[in-house]
Amino acid sequence: MAFGRFWIRGGARVEEKVVYRTFKEGDENAVKSLVKSIFGGFLEGEYWKWKYLDNPFFNRQLLAVTEINGEVVGCNHWLLRNFKVSSSVVDDAVLAADVAVNPNYRGKGLGSALLRFLRSSRVVKDKRVAFIYMFADPSLVKKFHAPAAEYILAPDGTAQYTKVLNWKKVKQNVELLNKEIRSGKLHKKLSDDDLKVLFRMSAAPLLCIHVKKDGVAVEESLAGDADIVLSGDLSVFDRIKLSKRGKWSLFKAVLTGKLKIKVKLTRVFDFFHVLWIFEDVFGKKMT
Amino acid sequence: MGKYIVRNFVDGDEKRIVELFNRVFGNFSGYVPRTVEYWRWCCLERPDVRRDGIFLLFDEESGNLEGYVVAGLSGNIWEFCCIPSLDVALFLLDRAVRYLEDMGVSAVNVNVPEGCDVLNEACRKAGFARVDVHKMFVGVLSFSKLFSILIEDRKNFFCNRFEEKFCVMIRDAPFWVEKALSIDINRDRVNVFEGSIDSPTVLVKTDVKTLSSVLFGVMNPVHAVLRFKMRVKPFWKTPRFVEFLDSVRLRDAWFWPLGDFG
Numbered sequence: 001m002a003f004g005r006f007w008i009r010g011g012a013r014v015e016e017k018v019v020y021r022t023f024k025e026g027d028e029n030a031v032k033s034l035v036k037s038i039f040g041g042f043l044e045g046e047y048w049k050w051k052y053l054d055n056p057f058f059n060r061q062l063l064a065v066t067e068i069n070g071e072v073v074g075c076n077h078w079l080l081r082n083f084k085v086s087s088s089v090v091d092d093a094v095l096a097a098d099v100a101v102n103p104n105y106r107g108k109g110l111g112s113a114l115l116r117f118l119r120s121s122r123v124v125k126d127k128r129v130a131f132i133y134m135f136a137d138p139s140l141v142k143k144f145h146a147p148a149a150e151y152i153l154a155p156d157g158t159a160q161y162t163k164v165l166n167w168k169k170v171k172q173n174v175e176l177l178n179k180e181i182r183s184g185k186l187h188k189k190l191s192d193d194d195l196k197v198l199f200r201m202s203a204a205p206l207l208c209i210h211v212k213k214d215g216v217a218v219e220e221s222l223a224g225d226a227d228i229v230l231s232g233d234l235s236v237f238d239r240i241k242l243s244k245r246g247k248w249s250l251f252k253a254v255l256t257g258k259l260k261i262k263v264k265l266t267r268v269f270d271f272f273h274v275l276w277i278f279e280d281v282f283g284k285k286m287t
Numbered sequence: 288m289g290k291y292i293v294r295n296f297v298d299g300d301e302k303r304i305v306e307l308f309n310r311v312f313g314n315f316s317g318y319v320p321r322t323v324e325y326w327r328w329c330c331l332e333r334p335d336v337r338r339d340g341i342f343l344l345f346d347e348e349s350g351n352l353e354g355y356v357v358a359g360l361s362g363n364i365w366e367f368c369c370i371p372s373l374d375v376a377l378f379l380l381d382r383a384v385r386y387l388e389d390m391g392v393s394a395v396n397v398n399v400p401e402g403c404d405v406l407n408e409a410c411r412k413a414g415f416a417r418v419d420v421h422k423m424f425v426g427v428l429s430f431s432k433l434f435s436i437l438i439e440d441r442k443n444f445f446c447n448r449f450e451e452k453f454c455v456m457i458r459d460a461p462f463w464v465e466k467a468l469s470i471d472i473n474r475d476r477v478n479v480f481e482g483s484i485d486s487p488t489v490l491v492k493t494d495v496k497t498l499s500s501v502l503f504g505v506m507n508p509v510h511a512v513l514r515f516k517m518r519v520k521p522f523w524k525t526p527r528f529v530e531f532l533d534s535v536r537l538r539d540a541w542f543w544p545l546g547d548f549g
């Protein structure tokens with residue numbers, strides 16, 4: 001499927017030839033590098049090959065790519081699998097796996113077109129596949145997948161559990177932050193007095209973040225008294241972390257009793273002044 | 288706890304592993320039924336899985352495989368399956384966590400079916416917290432096929448219970464689903480096909496989202512009718528159609544092992 005379209009870039013009309021087609025010999029490197037640039041280490045090299053090319057259910061007719069002026073700028077992977085629909089019914093179903101669009105071409109409807117493109121695939125029509133399923137972040141589904149491809153929440157009965165073994169990644173994040181502080185690039189204020197914040201999360205070791213005048217330190221135990229103690233469920237911390245309105249989510253969790261906060265009254269304002277540190281440290285990958 | 292032997296995976300274990308998985312999770316749905324080929328790809332050949340991260344637990348007396356766990360270096364327990372015994376589940380989970388701790392992993396993730404009390408209790412006792420990060424979504428590609436597979440399973444029930452010609456019209460249907468489908472049920476057979484049927488006894492107008500939600504069991508058909516998302520003609524046949532949908536729709540909640548996720 002090919003068509004011409006144009007958009008305005010820098011005030012000038014730019015015409016581009018957009019092609020939607022299935023994967024062919026020679027696309028491998030372009031698709032791999034596109035997926036790697038979007039999903040990072042998760043799908044790089046060996047992993048992509050294993051997930052798709054080595055997959056017993058892989059069919060190259062179900063890997064769609066978008067090409068603009070000969071460059072691969074988007075891709076969508078489908079896997080046709082056996083699926084246990086109910087306790088006594090097994091049938092074919094499609095897993096909609098990774099969809100990727102080059103960030104420079106987002107917001108132009110390429111992703112939505114990619115979601116729809118494979119729905120007219122001969123393979124799916126010939127096999128008379130009843131449904132498609134996928135795993136995603138609900139906020140993205142509401143904004144992107146549901147309007148473009150009519151997805152609904154599945155009857156999900158899966159309990160997902162996590163246990164944090166150590167705070168290695170948080171320590172790495174703090175090291176990065178300290179480097180920025182030391183280099184003087186960061187124009188934000190640290191605490192005038194030392195501030196110790198202790199996090200007691202379920203399914204995780206203790207985490208004490210010590211904000212000093214000249215930097216931040218992390219300890220996995222508590223030495224002395226903490227000025228602020230935050231305790232609650234790991235999932236609550238996770239939700240606050242994922243939320244775009246970090247401070248409001250924190251308030252909400254405290255007000256609804258999902259997060260308990262023990263604070264020395266004299267240090268409340270200090271805590272709010274350095275909230276940006278926690279947003280920075282937890283905003284990156286935590287575990 | 289009885290006497291058990293734990294060892295790492297060796298070639299030839301696949302068949303027993305697959306049998307155990309399909310037996311233990313036989314009452315659940317929502318996953319890819321395991322075959323040796325799929326299991327080898329899904330677990331054994333996965334880039335972050337090493338053979339020393341797959342633990343199998345056998346009963347010492349009978350030699351039966353009682354459970355196994357596949358731990359990946361990314362911190363994901365891709366498969367965790369055992370006979371319903373808290374001791375066995377806890378033992379396997381503990382072994383996997385210790386292995387991942389030794390490998391320097393920061394966090395461990397595991398999925399279990401919500402309806403399996405033993406596995407849930409084992410996770411809690413092993414110090415895990417529930418965090419439902421990802422959600423599963425579903426979209427219909429062919430309503431007639433979906434009706435067919437759901438009816439086929441209990442064909443006799445439908446033949447004995449309903450003798451109707453249902454015609455379902457789908458408002459604003461996107462190009463990949465049918466605009467109309469018909470279900471013709473009589474004493475001998477059920478026929479589901481795309482398009483409308485001559486002189487239907489029940490005519491229904493609805494939309495993709497409502498019909499999908501009802502068939503996958505996430506919306507009650509009565510609610511769909513009461514909220515005017517589904518209009519039935521003649522009106523007095525509404526209870527009949529609601530009864531039909533209620534019999535067709537999926538009732539099991541789906542369970543997806545982490546291995547099926549990606």
